[in-house]
Each structure stands twice: as C-alpha cells, then as structure tokens.
Amino acid sequence: MTHNTVKASDYAFTLLRYLTLFGLLGTILIPLAFVISVSFRPPEEFFTSGVYLIPKNPSLEAWEQALRFLVEPLKNSLLIASGTTIVSMLIAVPGAYVFGRKEFPGKDIIYYALFVSLLFPHILLIAPITDIWFEIKLYNTVIGMWLALQVFVIPFMIYILRDYFEKLPQNLEEAAQIYGCTEFTAFVRVVLPIAMPAVVAVAFLAFLIGWNEFLFANMLTSGQGPRPAIVELFLLTQGTSGNVYWGRLMAITLVLGTPPTVLYLFARSYLGQAFNIT
Amino acid sequence: MLALLLILWLPFTRGIWMSLHEWPVVGERTFIGFDNYEFLLGWDTFYISIKATIIYGLSTVLQLVIALVAALLIVNQKWFKNFTSSLFLLPYTLPPVVSGTVWLYLLDPNFGPILTALTDYGLLENGLFWRSSGDLAITVITLVGAWTFWPFMFIIILATLQSIPEEHYEAAKIYGANRVQRFLKVTLPQLKSAIIVAVTLRTIWNLSKVAQPLQMTGGGPGYDTSVLGILLYRFASDNGRMGLSFAVGIFLLLLTSVFIVVFIRENRRSQQTELK
Amino acid sequence: MPPKAAQETDKQSKSSPSTHVLIEDMRKTFDDGSIVACQDINLSINEDEFVVFVGPSGCGKTTTLRCIAGLEIPDSGHVEIQGREVTHLKPKDRDVAFVFQDITLFPHMTVRQNIQFGLDMKTSLSGSEKEEKVREVAQMLGIEELLDRQPSALSGGQQQRVSLGRAMVMDPSAFLLDEPFSALDANLRDRMRIEVKKLQQKLNKSMIFVTHDQEEAMTLGDKIVVMNDGRIQQIGSPYEIYNEPANHFVAQFIGSPSTNLMPCTLEAGRDGISISSGFFELELPPDLADQINGYEGRVDLGVRPEHLELGEDGIFEADIQVVEPHGSRDAVYLTAGDRELVAVVDAGVIPQDRDTIQVDMDIDKIWLFKESGERLL
Ligand SMILES: Nc1ncnc2c1ncn2[C@@H]1O[C@H](COP(=O)(O)OP(=O)(O)OP(=O)(O)O)[C@@H](O)[C@H]1O
Ligand SMILES: [Mg+2]
Numbered sequence: 050m051t052h053n054t055v056k057a058s059d060y061a062f063t064l065l066r067y068l069t070l071f072g073l074l075g076t077i078l079i080p081l082a083f084v085i086s087v088s089f090r091p092p093e094e095f096f097t098s099g100v101y102l103i104p105k106n107p108s109l110e111a112w113e114q115a116l117r118f119l120v121e122p123l124k125n126s127l128l129i130a131s132g133t134t135i136v137s138m139l140i141a142v143p144g145a146y147v148f149g150r151k152e153f154p155g156k157d158i159i160y161y162a163l164f165v166s167l168l169f170p171h172i173l174l175i176a177p178i179t180d181i182w183f184e185i186k187l188y189n190t191v192i193g194m195w196l197a198l199q200v201f202v203i204p205f206m207i208y209i210l211r212d213y214f215e216k217l218p219q220n221l222e223e224a225a226q227i228y229g230c231t232e233f234t235a236f237v238r239v240v241l242p243i244a245m246p247a248v249v250a251v252a253f254l255a256f257l258i259g260w261n262e263f264l265f266a267n268m269l270t271s272g273q274g275p276r277p278a279i280v281e282l283f284l285l286t287q288g289t290s291g292n293v294y295w296g297r298l299m300a301i302t303l304v305l306g307t308p309p310t311v312l313y314l315f316a317r318s319y320l321g322q323a324f325n326i327t
Numbered sequence: 328m329l330a331l332l333l334i335l336w337l338p339f340t341r342g343i344w345m346s347l348h349e350w351p352v353v354g355e356r357t358f359i360g361f362d363n364y365e366f367l368l369g370w371d372t373f374y375i376s377i378k379a380t381i382i383y384g385l386s387t388v389l390q391l392v393i394a395l396v397a398a399l400l401i402v403n404q405k406w407f408k409n410f411t412s413s414l415f416l417l418p419y420t421l422p423p424v425v426s427g428t429v430w431l432y433l434l435d436p437n438f439g440p441i442l443t444a445l446t447d448y449g450l451l452e453n454g455l456f457w458r459s460s461g462d463l464a465i466t467v468i469t470l471v472g473a474w475t476f477w478p479f480m481f482i483i484i485l486a487t488l489q490s491i492p493e494e495h496y497e498a499a500k501i502y503g504a505n506r507v508q509r510f511l512k513v514t515l516p517q518l519k520s521a522i523i524v525a526v527t528l529r530t531i532w533n534l535s536k537v538a539q540p541l542q543m544t545g546g547g548p549g550y551d552t553s554v555l556g557i558l559l560y561r562f563a564s565d566n567g568r569m570g571l572s573f574a575v576g577i578f579l580l581l582l583t584s585v586f587i588v589v590f591i592r593e594n595r596r597s598q599q600t601e602l603k
Numbered sequence: 604m605p606p607k608a609a610q611e612t613d614k615q616s617k618s619s620p621s622t623h624v625l626i627e628d629m630r631k632t633f634d635d636g637s638i639v640a641c642q643d644i645n646l647s648i649n650e651d652e653f654v655v656f657v658g659p660s661g662c663g664k665t666t667t668l669r670c671i672a673g674l675e676i677p678d679s680g681h682v683e684i685q686g687r688e689v690t691h692l693k694p695k696d697r698d699v700a701f702v703f704q705d706i707t708l709f710p711h712m713t714v715r716q717n718i719q720f721g722l723d724m725k726t727s728l729s730g731s732e733k734e735e736k737v738r739e740v741a742q743m744l745g746i747e748e749l750l751d752r753q754p755s756a757l758s759g760g761q762q763q764r765v766s767l768g769r770a771m772v773m774d775p776s777a778f779l780l781d782e783p784f785s786a787l788d789a790n791l792r793d794r795m796r797i798e799v800k801k802l803q804q805k806l807n808k809s810m811i812f813v814t815h816d817q818e819e820a821m822t823l824g825d826k827i828v829v830m831n832d833g834r835i836q837q838i839g840s841p842y843e844i845y846n847e848p849a850n851h852f853v854a855q856f857i858g859s860p861s862t863n864l865m866p867c868t869l870e871a872g873r874d875g876i877s878i879s880s881g882f883f884e885l886e887l888p889p890d891l892a893d894q895i896n897g898y899e900g901r902v903d904l905g906v907r908p909e910h911l912e913l914g915e916d917g918i919f920e921a922d923i924q925v926v927e928p929h930g931s932r933d934a935v936y937l938t939a940g941d942r943e944l945v946a947v948v949d950a951g952v953i954p955q956d957r958d959t960i961q962v963d964m965d966i967d968k969i970w971l972f973k974e975s976g977e978r979l980l
Contacts, residue, residue, distance in 0.1 A: 062506070066400055070400050073393070073397055077418060078414070080429055080430075081417065083440055084432070164591070165587065166335045168531050168583070168587045168590060168591075169587070170531065170534065171535070172535050172559060173573065173577070173579060174339065174576075175560065175563055176342060176345060176562075176563045176569040176570075176573045176576070177341040177342035177573065178338045180341070180345065181337075181341060203335075204335070221707055221709070223674050223701070223707075225709075226693070226695055227674075227699070228769065229695045229723075229725035230724055239709055257420075260422065261423065263537075267564070279422055282428060283538070286427070286428050286431055286542055295435070298428055299428075301428075302425045302428050302429055305422060306420075306421040306426075309421065309422060310417065310421060314413055314420065317413075317416070317482070
C-alpha cells in the first residue's frame with residue numbers, strides 16, 4: 050500500500066521536474082528561435098500579421114545588411130577586446146601569482162583594495178574617467194578603451210586566478226628552484242604551463258568583457274572614433290518606435306552574441322570553481 | 328602593482344573632487360561645495376530614481392528563485408546534463424545590450440510576437456505600449472533583467488551543489504528523511520554561504536546596471552525607470568554635468584556598500600574555513 | 604661517558620678532508636623572531652654518510668634541511684658544501700637535490716620530462732646524453748616502463764620513485780629527503796626504505812633523510828641527529844643513540860616501547876650513595892658513585908624495557924596489567940606504586956593469568972638524568 054503511494058508521488062515529482070525543466074528551457078529557446086527565424090525574413094514580411102516561426106519567404110537580406118553594417122564596428126570591437134585582454138593578462142597573471150603564492154608587506158591591504166574594486170559600482174567612475182581621458186588625450190582612442198576597461202577586468206581576473214594559483218601544490222616552485230630555476234623561470238617554466246588552462250579561460254572572460262562592454266565604450270568613443278559594435282547596436286535600437294527592420298537587428302544580435310557565448314562556455318568550468326563556495 | 332591601484336583609485340578620488348564642483352565636460356568649473364548633494368536630496372525625481380533602483384534590484388530575488396530551481400533540477404539530471412546547463416547559460420552569455428535588443432523585438436507592441444499573439448487571441452484589445460507607462464516599463468526591465476542575469480547565480484549554486492558529497496544524502500536517506508527533509512536539512516544549509524555570496528554579488532551588480540534598462544526605456548517615461556545608474560549616465564552623457572553625475576554615484580555607492588560589506592565578511596569566513 | 608664525546612668528536616672532524624656538508628651555529632626564526640625554528644645547529648657530514656634527522660613534529664627538521672638546500676636563508680651561522688660557503692647562494696647553485704614530503708612532480712610533464720628537468724635547466728648536455736642518463740636512472744629505480752606516463756597516472760610510491768630519479772639524475776653532492784615516504788602505506792614505506800638505503804650505498808653520496816619515526820631513523824642512519832625544540836639533542840650512531848642517550852629526551856624518544864623513567868632521589872648515606880623511589884631503593888657501587896661527583900637531589904632513573912628482569916625475586920613487586928604479544932617477545936605492562944612501567948621479555952615467559960611479579964634491574968644498565976634533563980650517569 051505505502052509502496053504504491055510512494056511510487057505515485059515519485060511519478061508526480063518526476064513529471065513536475067520535467068515540466069519545470071522544459072518550461073525554463075522554453076523561456077530561453079523560444080525567444081532564440083524567434084530571433085533566428087526573424088533574421089531570415091525579408092523586410093516586407095514584418096507587416097504581415099500573425100505569429101509564426103518558419104519565415105514565409107526566407108531571405109538573406111537581413112544578414113547581408115547586417116554584415117555590411119558591422120564591418121567597421123566589428124573591427125573596433127575586436128581591437129578593443131583583444132587589446133584589453135592582452136593588457137590585462139600582462140598585469141593580472143603575474144599579479145594574481147604574487148597574491149596567490151608570495152608574501153610581501155601590505156599584501157592584505159592591497160588585496161582588499163583590489164577586492165573592493167571588484168564589487169564597486171564601476172559606472173560611478175564614468176564621469177572622472179571621461180574627464181581624465183579628455184585631458185590626457187585618450188578620449189576616442191583604442192588605447193583609451195584598453196586602459197579604461199582594466200578598471201574592472203583586472204580585479205576580476207586577479208580574483209579568479211589568485212585562487213587557482215593558491216591551490217597549486219605547495220613546493221612546486223621550490224622543486225623547480227632546486228633543479229636549476231630562478232624564481233622567475235620557475236614561474237615561467239613550471240607554474241605558468243600548469244595554470245595555462247585557467248589562464249586561457251580568464252583571457253576568454255577578459256575578451257568577452259571587452260566585447261560586451263557598453264557604458265565606457267559609449268562614453269569614451271564617438272562616431273569618428275573606434276566605436277565598437279555593441280554601441281552601434283545600442284544606437285540602432287534607440288528611437289525605434291517607428292518602422293525598424295527587425296530582421297537586420299536580429300542578425301546583428303546573433304553576430305554579436307555568438308563570440309562571447311562560445312568563449313564563455315569554454316571558460317565556464319573555471320568560473321564555477323572560483324566561485325565554488327562551500 | 329601600485330600602478331594598478333592608481334588606475335583604480337585615482338579616478339575615484341578625482342571624482343570626489345569633481346562632485347564638489349559644477350563641472351561641465353568643457354568650460355569653466357566652479358567650486359560649489361556640497362551643492363550637488365543638496366540638490367539631489369531636495370529633488371523629487373531623485374527619489375523616484377531611488378525607488379526604481381530598488382525595484383530593479385529586487386529582480387535579484389527572482390533570479391535567485393529561478394537559479395535555485397534550475398540548479399536543483401539539473402544536478403540530478405542524468406542525460407544531457409552539461410548540454411542543458413549550457414543552454415541555461417545562454418541568456419547570461421549574450422551581451423546585455425544584445426539580449427535587450429532581443430526583448431525589444433519580442434515585446435514590440437506592433438510587430439513583436441508576444442504582444443501580437445496576445446492581441447490575436449483577444450487577450451489584449453490593442454497593442455500594449457509598455458514603454459509609455461511607468462509601472463509597466465519598470466516591470467518589463469526588471470523581468471528582462473532577471474531573465475538576463477539569473478544564470479550567474481545558477482553557476483555558483485550548481486557548482487556548490489555538485490560539491491555536496493553524495494554520502495550526505497545517502498546518510499539522510501538511511502535515517503529516513505524524505506525529499507523535502509533532505510532538501511531542508513542537507514542541501515539548504517550547505518548552500519547557505521553560496522546563496523549569500525551570489526545574492527550580495529548579484530544585488531551589487533544589479534543595483535548598478537545601466538546598459539540594458541537604458542537601452543530598453545531610455546530611463547523614461549520621464550524618470551520612472553531611471554535607476555541611479557541611468558540617472559548618473561544621463562547627467563554625464565546628456566547634460567555634461569560631471570560633478571553632479573559623480574554625486575549620484577556616491578549615493579549609489581552608499582546603497583551598495585551594505586552588500587559589499589556583507590560580501591567581504593562572507594568571503595573572509597569562507598576563506599578561513601577553507602584553511603581548516 | 605660516550606654521549607658527550609660523540610658530539611665532541613663530531614665537531615673536531617670539521618677540518619677533516621672527508622667533510623662534505625658543514626653547518627655551524629645555524630639559527631633560523633620566523634615571524635620576526637617570534638618563532639625559533641632551529642638554533643645552535645652544528646653538524647658535519649661526510650662524503651658517503653647516511654644521516655637521519657629525527658624528532659617530534661615541529662622540532663625544526665624541515666627548516667634545517669631547507670636551510671641546507673637554500674630554500675630558507677638562516678638568520679645566522681653558515682653552511683658549507685664541499686668546502687664552499689653556500690649560506691646565501693640560490694638553491695640552484697648549491698648542487699644539492701631535494702625530495703619533498705608531499706609529491707611535487709610537475710603535473711604537466713611526463714615522467715621522462717620530470718626526471719630530465721634538472722638536466723634541461725642546468726646542463727648543456729645533448730639530447731641523447733640526457734636520454735641516456737634518464738634511462739640509467741630509470742633502470743636503477745625500476746621505472747623504465749613508466750617514463751612516458753603522466754604523473755597523475757602513477758601510484759604514490761611510483762611518484763616518489765620518480766622524485767628520487769629526478770634527484771639522482773643530477774648527480775648532486777648531497778641528497779636531502781624530507782619525510783619522502785610519510786604519505787605511503789606502511790608496507791610500501793618499508794620497501795622504499797630498504798631501497799633508499801641500498802641506493803645510497805651504491806651511489807656513495809651523502810644523504811640526509813628527515814623523519815619523525817624513530818624506528819625508521821634507527822634502521823636507516825649511519826649517523827642519527829636527534830632534534831627537539833629547534834635544537835640538536837644528540838648526534839651519534841644508532842647504537843650510541845639507543846644505548847647511551849645524551850639526555851632525558853633522547854632516552855624517552857628513541858626506542859619502542861619507550862624507556863621507563865622514574866623520579867627518584869639521590870642521597871649520600873653512610874655506606875655510599877643510594878637511589879630511592881617510592882617503592883624501591885638501590886645502592887650505587889663505588890665506581891659508579893665516583894662518576895656522579897657527589898650530586899644529590901632529585902633525578903630521573905631510566906631503564907630500557909628489556910633491562911627490567913621479571914621473576915621470582917627482585918627489588919620490588921609490581922602488578923601485571925597486560926601482556927602484549929610482539930612476535931618473539933612480549934611487552935608486559937606493569938604498575939608499581941603509582942608508576943606505570945613496561946618490560947620486554949621472551950614470548951610466553953609470563954603466564955597470561957599472573958597478577959603480580961618481582962622486578963629486578965641491572966645497575967649497570969640504568970641511566971640517571973638530572974632534573975634539567977642532562978645525563979648524570
Ligand atoms: N614558513 C614558516 N613560517 C612560520 N613558522 C614556520 C615556518 N616554517 C616552519 N615554521 C615553524 O618552525 C617550527 C619548525 O618547523 P619545521 O617544519 O622545521 O618542523 P618539522 O620538524 O619539519 O616538523 P614536521 O615533522 O611536522 O614536518 C614549527 O614550529 C613551525 O611552526
Ligand atoms: Mg617537516
């Protein structure tokens with residue numbers, strides 16, 4: 050008797066589980082399905098009524114327009130994101146190593162200063178940074194963007210990488226030093242190769258932050274400067290109450306959304322670890 | 328290392344100095360003491376903005392619920408576990424401006440599929456012009472915010488769930504705990520720390536989000552959806568009042584600082600237990 | 604008596620040409636001097652000597668070893684290797700090899716790359732010469748088939764063997780091993796111990812081996828350095844350490860079951876010097892009495908379990924608590940007065956059901972320690 054009721058509740062539970070699971074997936078996949086579908090519709094199709102998924106007259110027009118529009122902005126995005134990544138790696142990898150594995154005076158205080166800036170609402174800095182950038186002529190330059198983004202990329206990277214370095218076996222560098230390394234070569238020859246997967250993952254994250262970032266990019270660049278694609282997309286969506294060609298926008302959306310998604314899924318396991326709190 | 332701190336903290340100090348001035352992008356700067364702050368405190372719209380910020384910040388709760396449910400569903404999943412959880416991450420991996428664009432389309436009153444469908448089935452008389460209603464607009468940006476950012480909490484909670492050893496559940500089963508009891512007695516206590524961290528972190532970040540809500544409503548109608556971040560941005564970008572903009576920032580910092588303190592405390596604690 | 608002398612001769616050998624590693628007055632502190640990890644370390648090690656540092660956890664063994672390796676720089680004192688002052692040299696310039704307590708193979712390299720690492724960094728040998736050396740070492744350690752594996756695919760014992768290989772291939776002037784086998788299970792540990800001993804004899808190199816296990820120390824060392832509280836307590840051969848402990852600590856730490864120590868009083872009576880505990884009294888024969896130079900007062904009497912004689916007559920009676928079989932011998936746990944004692948006798952000599960027994964001891968086999976711990980007799 051009890052046996053049966055247990056079973057019934059088990060079935061009900063499983064059913065509920067799958068319903069919720071598919072419901073959740075639906076909130077993600079259905080919008081995406083529409084985005085993809087719409088990106089293949091020609092402009093005329095937007096004025097026909099009714100909701101449907103398969104485009105009636107599939108066309109690549111939206112994609113053509115989108116790509117033509119995106120050539121320059123994408124170059125800027127790529128330049129900004131990769132430069133940001135390189136600059137941040139040069140600082141954050143050795144920085145995280147030092148924080149993770151060395152002792153030096155004032156370490157805790159400096160680390161907390163960094164740590165607080167991880168949480169700190171960065172938007173608050175747009176006014177002073179814009180102002181300073183104007184003064185030191187970094188406004189509307191790629192280098193200006195690289196530097197400005199470090200404000201939040203570096204604390205983030207150091208936070209994740211420090212944790213990783215800290216957990217490496219204790220005597221690793223010492224073993225390397227016994228067998229002929231200096232402190233520096235021990236880092237380069239032994240620690241860095243071991244940490245490589247995490248470093249790459251963090252580099253991906255830096256890249257995608259650089260790629261996704263809107264606010265600073267919008268403040269620090271103008272139409273004549275290296276304005277990245279995200280800002281261009283934003284501007285396109287402003288004042289859109291009229292008749293926009295949604296197909297083109299959705300195609301742009303897909304182009305801009307793909308690189309960070311791919312990178313993120315690669316970097317993911319390390320993110321989870323860094324935030325693994327028990 | 329020091330250069331690093333400089334790049335972070337120099338703008339901040341400079342900002343404080345700026346906030347004591349009427350500071351246009353170009354032109355005369357005049358020292359006005361605390362006038363910027365006084366102005367804000369005496370300005371009705373400022374309170375609308377604070378209210379909007381808090382409502383928008385509340386999307387954290389929604390995010391937590393979705394993330395918790397999703398993580399619990401996934402953790403015992405046998406097939407396609409990785410694949411499904413990757414799908415769950417999609418909203419978060421898209422740039423916020425991109426997901427904002429997507430929802431602008433989906434919710435477009437004239438052509439977007441959602442509202443069209445609702446009108447077609449007679450649930451709505453006319454197109455729903457949510458951007459011109461303050462209440463609707465704030466609801467929409469809060470919901471879209473939740474949709475966009477919940478996977479972040481999902482990652483943290485899932486990682487923690489996966490680190491709970493199976494033996495704990497088995498032990499609980501042997502002592503006759505049912506599903507609910509197991510959740511309350513085994514899962515929840517071990518998740519506590521992760522949840523606190525995820526919630527504080529997400530709250531801090533949600534309170535200072537700009538790009539997506541700005542894109543979806545432009546901060547309007549009026550200032551109804553101008554969360555502090557947007558207000559700050561509007562002052563800096565549209566009006567060129569840099570000093571005032573930073574003053575708004577200081578209030579934002581005050582608002583988030585509570586959560587920052589909680590987070591740091593929690594982080595310290597978890598590091599200490601790690602040492603043991 | 605020898606114990607003190609052992610240290611003396613050791614110091615004198617300082618100038619001898621066979622001295623290989625020399626440490627003088629070394630001291631190392633941590634946390635701005637609030638933790639003294641080791642001090643007054645004086646030690647000389649010969650070319651082919653197997654030296655074991657032994658002592659309880661936290662006594663400064665690892666710190667001493669790390670100072671020799673250059674992983675720590677001592678606060679004062681100095682270290683010489685092969686007559687060369689190395690106190691402030693970098694580890695890589697010292698020509699020593701170090702095997703760590705926990706396994707520290709480089710996880711991103713194969714076993715071969717791990718063993719070859721030092722050759723890559725320090726020498727300019729050709730590829731084939733390196734390969735030859737690696738092969739030789741691998742053969743000696745019996746790990747040839749493992750050369751192309753990743754460290755993660757090895758057992759703990761195999762990994763430590765590779766660590767040894769990584770050290771051996773460098774042909775260093777000294778091997779430093781910090782509890783290399785403490786993570787292994789007892790059986791494997793015994794096997795590895797024998798192997799290391801054989802290796803050292805084959806290589807004829809000085810080797811310093813750290814352990815907190817006194818049995819391991821006794822079986823391995825040509826020379827044993829007993830440490831406690833950051834100081835060297837005694838240096839000597841296993842025989843000396845066991846039979847002529849320099850102080851209370853060494854007597855107690857070395858040997859298992861450990862030495863019986865009983866508080867006693869030393870009194871000069873009319874007809875000589877007597878030792879009295881609560882439950883027995885002993886008369887010191889004149890030749891021994893001379894050696895203590897009229898010392899009086901409280902002392903600790905120490906006697907090894909195997910030197911307690913159990914039988915029908917003795918100097919005091921004790922209750923038998925437990926008879927614990929140890930193969931060919933039995934350990935008999937006793938109480939006398941409020942003291943707990945242990946004796947070791949041939950197996951089966953004491954019937955299991957016996958309650959009390961008479962205890963005797965050979966006056967030539969006892970030690971006396973002053974209250975300060977120093978050996979008196
Ligand atoms: N880096 C350090 N910082 C502070 N104190 C230290 C450090 N290294 C060692 N100590 C302290 O110095 C003392 C001696 O430590 P050491 O590691 O040499 O002991 P040990 O004899 O090797 O012990 P074990 O058998 O546990 O390995 C201990 O009290 C230890 O806490
Ligand atoms: Mg040690």
